[in-house]
Amino acid sequence: MVLELTGAEILMSALKDEGVEYVFGYPGGAVLHIYDALYKQEDVKHILVRHEQGATHAADGYARSTGRPGVVLVTSGPGATNAVTGIATAYMDSIPMVIITGQVHTWAIGSDAFQEVDSVGITRPCVKHNFLVKDVKDLATTIKKAFYIATTGRPGPVVVDVPKDVTANKAEYAYPKKVALRSYKPVVEGHPGQIKKAVELILAAKRPMIYSGGGVILGEASKSLTEFVRLLGYPITQTLMGLGAYPATDKQSLGMLGMHGTYESNMAMHECDMLLAIGARFDDRVVGKAELFSPGSKKIHVDIDPSSISKSVRVDVPIVGSVGNVLDEMIKLIKAARKQPDKAALAAWWKQIDQWRAKDCLRYDHKSKLIKPQFVLEKLYQHTKGEAFVTSDVGQHQMWAAQFYKFDKPRRWINSGGLGTMGFGLPAAMGVQLAHPKSTVACVTGEASIMMCIQELSTCKQYGLPLKIINLNNRYMGMVRQWQEFFYKGRYSHSYMDALPDFVKLAESFGHVGMKIEKPGDVEPALKEALKLKDRLVFMDFITDQTENVYPMIQAGKGHHEMHLSPERELA
Amino acid sequence: MNNMRHIISILMENESGALSRVAGLFSARGYNIESLTVAPTEDPSLSRMTLVTNGTDDIVEQITKQLNKLIDVVKLLDLTEGPHIEREMMLIKVKATGEAREEIKRLADIFRGHIIDVTGTSYVIELTGTGEKIDGFIQSLDGKSIMEVVRSGVSGIARGAKSLKV
Ligand SMILES: Cc1cc2nc3c(=O)[nH]c(=O)nc-3n(C[C@H](O)[C@H](O)[C@H](O)COP(=O)(O)OP(=O)(O)OC[C@H]3O[C@@H](n4cnc5c(N)ncnc54)[C@H](O)[C@@H]3O)c2cc1C
Numbered sequence: 155m156v157l158e159l160t161g162a163e164i165l166m167s168a169l170k171d172e173g174v175e176y177v178f179g180y181p182g183g184a185v186l187h188i189y190d191a192l193y194k195q196e197d198v199k200h201i202l203v204r205h206e207q208g209a210t211h212a213a214d215g216y217a218r219s220t221g222r223p224g225v226v227l228v229t230s231g232p233g234a235t236n237a238v239t240g241i242a243t244a245y246m247d248s249i250p251m252v253i254i255t256g257q258v259h260t261w262a263i264g265s266d267a268f269q270e271v272d273s274v275g276i277t278r279p280c281v282k283h284n285f286l287v288k289d290v291k292d293l294a295t296t297i298k299k300a301f302y303i304a305t306t307g308r309p310g311p312v313v314v315d316v317p318k319d320v321t322a323n324k325a326e327y328a329y330p331k332k333v334a335l336r337s338y339k340p341v342v343e344g345h346p347g348q349i350k351k352a353v354e355l356i357l358a359a360k361r362p363m364i365y366s367g368g369g370v371i372l373g374e375a376s377k378s379l380t381e382f383v384r385l386l387g388y389p390i391t392q393t394l395m396g397l398g399a400y401p402a403t404d405k406q407s408l409g410m411l412g413m414h415g416t417y418e419s420n421m422a423m424h425e426c427d428m429l430l431a432i433g434a435r436f437d438d439r440v441v442g443k444a445e446l447f448s449p450g451s452k453k454i455h456v457d458i459d460p461s462s463i464s465k466s467v468r469v470d471v472p473i474v475g476s477v478g479n480v481l482d483e484m485i486k487l488i489k490a491a492r493k494q495p496d497k498a499a500l501a502a503w504w505k506q507i508d509q510w511r512a513k514d515c516l517r518y519d520h521k522s523k524l525i526k527p528q529f530v531l532e533k534l535y536q537h538t539k540g541e542a543f544v545t546s547d548v549g550q551h552q553m554w555a556a557q558f559y560k561f562d563k564p565r566r567w568i569n570s571g572g573l574g575t576m577g578f579g580l581p582a583a584m585g586v587q588l589a590h591p592k593s594t595v596a597c598v599t600g601e602a603s604i605m606m607c608i609q610e611l612s613t614c615k616q617y618g619l620p621l622k623i624i625n626l627n628n629r630y631m632g633m634v635r636q637w638q639e640f641f642y643k644g645r646y647s648h649s650y651m652d653a654l655p656d657f658v659k660l661a662e663s664f665g666h667v668g669m670k671i672e673k674p675g676d677v678e679p680a681l682k683e684a685l686k687l688k689d690r691l692v693f694m695d696f697i698t699d700q701t702e703n704v705y706p707m708i709q710a711g712k713g714h715h716e717m718h719l720s721p722e723r724e725l726a
Numbered sequence: 727m728n729n730m731r732h733i734i735s736i737l738m739e740n741e742s743g744a745l746s747r748v749a750g751l752f753s754a755r756g757y758n759i760e761s762l763t764v765a766p767t768e769d770p771s772l773s774r775m776t777l778v779t780n781g782t783d784d785i786v787e788q789i790t791k792q793l794n795k796l797i798d799v800v801k802l803l804d805l806t807e808g809p810h811i812e813r814e815m816m817l818i819k820v821k822a823t824g825e826a827r828e829e830i831k832r833l834a835d836i837f838r839g840h841i842i843d844v845t846g847t848s849y850v851i852e853l854t855g856t857g858e859k860i861d862g863f864i865q866s867l868d869g870k871s872i873m874e875v876v877r878s879g880v881s882g883i884a885r886g887a888k889s890l891k892v
């Protein structure tokens with residue numbers, strides 16, 4: 155007789171066979187059988203969070219920092235709805251995750267049963283795909299399909315909704331080694347004819363520009379990109395999601411582009427005659443006003459998802475395929491080509507770019523008596539030697555972290571770009587720290603964002619996660635305040651953070667170390683001390699200049715050449 | 727750019743929820759649906775959907791790309807890109823008393839409709855054709871005589887020997 159397992163046991167065996175290291179979750183009625191099966195095994199470790207949103211962000215941080223799928227387990231009803239923000243966050247940034255949601259018994263579905271919600275319906279618009287498992291016989295295959303879909307092609311979250319009776323019923327267990335779906339076959343090899351056409355344009359360019367994004371990180375193509383860019387000697391700019399794929403400290407790197415990108419990146423985007431987009435999706439924070447976007451360039455776009463191509467900006471040469479494959483093909487063709495880049499034109503182009511660079515657009519006031527947030531990040535960069543994993547929340551602090559921490563490696567910069575989810579930073583850092591127990595993991599946050607998932611400090615205590623929290627406390631929802639200053643004549647409607655907690659005591663009450671830093675001179679000593687506390691979570695509350703704004707800035711609806719620079723810059 | 731009408735034929739997994747993925751996609755992204763029909767094919771694991779939409783070339787390009795991206799969609803064809811046949815079926819209930827009885831019967835004959843239910847005061851007529859033909863029939867009736875109109879929505883197929891199959 156073959157051994158039959160319960161659905162709950164099948165689920166745990168499948169996770170084990172999938173090589174899952176951690177499951178981030180929170181129990182409840184509908185998943186009690188699963189939690190019982192979890193209890194009886196030792197292969198898959200469970201991390202108990204304090205809110206299901208935290209579970210999804212933690213799994214997401216794990217995925218972003220490793221490239222392996224993050225796994226979440228939550229109960230039906232409120233467990234599932236609490237997870238939605240994190241699922242949508244992962245969806246917008248194309249992060250591979252598998253989320254298992256408990257569901258009421260199959261016979262109770264549709265009856266407004268206790269803790270019933272239509273999880274498949276609620277998550278449909280923010281997942282790559284989702285499943286409701288109605289028969290225990292389908293469970294193992296469905297889990298396999300979920301991991302396959304989540305991690306291939308353009309990655310994304312997949313929800314598997316499992317009714318309680320399915321976890322109790324028994325079936326034979328065999329985990330499929332492979333699945334093939336007739337309806338899902340991502341294209342990874344680029345079309346040779348298109349690649350050839352693209353290479354001709356690339357080599358003929360006089361003012362070339364490379365714009366790369368999160369797809370290079372998702373596609374593990376950082377090495378290929380670096381080789382490609384160095385081979386050509388062309389300038390490269392990266393999106394918020396792409397930072398680290400090409401080393402920021404390299405001289406060919408112009409930094410980030412877009413709304414808060416560097417002057418040199420945005421000007422080069424505007425003036426180039428050939429624009430090569432690699433694994434980037436022409437987001438509106440990058441493009442600005444589409445009609446004014448890079449008006450004089452021939453455009454080439456490499457993306458694994460055809461729907462990313464020519465969505466907001468029409469391109470001349472679309473190439474559907476995985477970045478790594480396409481870049482490697484291009485490298486071969488370039489090396490073999492008789493025609494090589496026009497050296498004189500390229501030198502003139504670099505001269506122009508260096509003039510833009512000389513504006514030193516990220517300059518800020520170094521003499522201030524108040525702590526400048528940029529200063530804290532510069533020092534964080536120095537004292538971690540640029541090797542930390544840095545997660546971030548959403549707001550001004552996020553932009554400064556992106557501008558001032560120079561990422562030379564992929565998967566080190568972990569932030570919510572597409573959805574812009576406040577509350578992401580702390581739980582994401584937990585996932586990163588679990589995946590990289592020996593590394594320094596810093597969470598750059600703001601006093602408003604950190605409050606959104608503050609309860610996870612308790613999870614950090616339980617699992618001994620020695621995060622370094624950099625709270626850039628400006629007593630404002632700074633990003634909101636900045637827009638109100640610029641576009642609403644300084645009417646600061648509800649962007650002021652009144653009645654803030656004493657963060658030092660708060661950290662201490664959770665069993666962590668708290669520090670309050672109020673003077674610029676105390677910034678470095680505090681960072682040094684915190685970084686020495688290798689096995690403790692340190693919450694650093696930096697009281698920063700309340701009025702600091704993020705520059706450069708392109709107003710929504712403006713072109714790349716119409717940037718605002720900082721007042722310091724304008725004076726200089 | 728001009729809005730053009732497109733008939734998109736879709737083969738998809740016959741899974742519960744597949745239809746709502748398509749409908750959800752259209753509402754979430756603000757695309758138009760003029761009509762949508764769906765039914766299983768000779769292979770019970772597959773459904774065939776015919777979707778009529780309109781939009782500029784850019785929008786229709788996005789529509790087909792987004793549809794193709796749905797995991798349940800196996801194959802897709804924009805019928806309007808080539809020669810094709812388009813048909814819709816209508817069941818229409820009309821008042822049929824006195825002189826109108828003969829008149830409506832004659833009209834139904836002209837349009838090659840069939841009267842498939844008869845009472846002393848009403849007919850049900852079945853009519854198949856392009857959307858235009860069905861519109862034409864409705865217009866040629868006296869508006870006051872129409873009691874009920876049920877249209878199936880468009881289904882379509884490409885002309886020639888090639889077929890949309892897995
Ligand atoms: C407050 C705030 C301010 C922001 N300001 C800026 C800003 O100034 N500048 C900026 O750049 N962003 C900014 N963003 C982020 C912005 O909203 C977008 O998230 C970001 O620009 C998108 O990055 P991306 O184009 O690299 O695409 P991603 O979202 O990273 O998408 C990746 C693309 O690569 C493709 N892809 C995936 N895998 C592969 C593969 N293997 N091969 C090929 N292609 C692949 C995908 O299909 C997709 O098209 C801001 C966000 C916030 C919250």
Ligand SMILES: Cc1ncc(C[n+]2csc(CCOP(=O)(O)OP(=O)(O)O)c2C)c(N)n1
Pocket residue numbers: 547548549550551552574575576577599600601602603604626628630631632633634
């Ligand atoms: C969940 C959520 N709600 C609202 C917003 C809108 N929002 C964007 S930035 C921001 C303020 C963030 O304030 P803080 O965390 O203090 O960061 P700062 O900008 O001051 O650095 C708000 C409210 C958001 N991005 N996410």
Ligand SMILES: [Mg+2]
Pocket residue numbers: 549600601602626627628629630631632
């Ligand atoms: Mg703030």
